[in-house]
Amino acid sequence: MPMKPQQAYQQNSVTTASPGELTLMLYNGCLKFIKQGKKAMVNKNIQVKNEQLIKAQSIIHELMVTLDRSQPVSEHMLPLYEYIHRLLIEANVKNNPDILDEAAELVTEFRDTWKQVIQLCRKEKYTEGGQA
Template sequence: MNQQAQDTYLRMQVNTAAPWELTAMLYNGCIKFMKQAKQGIQSKNYESKNINIQKSIDILDELLSTLKMEYDVSKQLFSLYEYMKNRLFQANIQLNESYIQECIELMTDLKDTWIQSMKQLHTQSKVQAQS
């Protein structure tokens, strides 16, 4: 698939996604960029490492901007996102793959928990609508 077709497909995905799906897409994108940053360290492609760490941090900033701080879970997510940003920053400076791997694992757990929670919420909504 050429780049223009990929961009069009991604734009359509974003435009038609439910809000919870957009969050899942951000999680997926962040994981993808962190993996690419890790590969950049392994292959000594430091430009790629830097670009992909910055993309990951940009996504974390976007996730931070969507938090509603009146909820306790938002405060916990805020701390976790900030922690990951710091680890990625340190990984960038120190060329530390283990910091990136730690962030990949944290983000993967978050994504899996988010998707499971949204599926349960969707299932509950369907059951309530049928009652």
């Protein structure tokens, strides 16, 4: 069965992305699943809510597992990832959209910071390459 153009584009963007870009994609995916989970929660669609929040939990778990523990910043990131993971579980169990808002806020902060890191790295790489 041939892929649709959008599926092919998405697959290509994942397979050609740098590790930094993949991490950014994970943050964005997590936020998307939290948003969809919250919408389903508000609409009382328990099955969809559960599915979406489990996807968000899986992304946070993946970020925890792949965290480079040799980097000093990981000492601060891991407890925050664990906290976000617990928030997602608690929101799902208690059916509480306010808890999802807190989780989304934290993921957004991580995502925005990560985006800045990628931009700085690109700028440094461009400058070091003698292009500036």
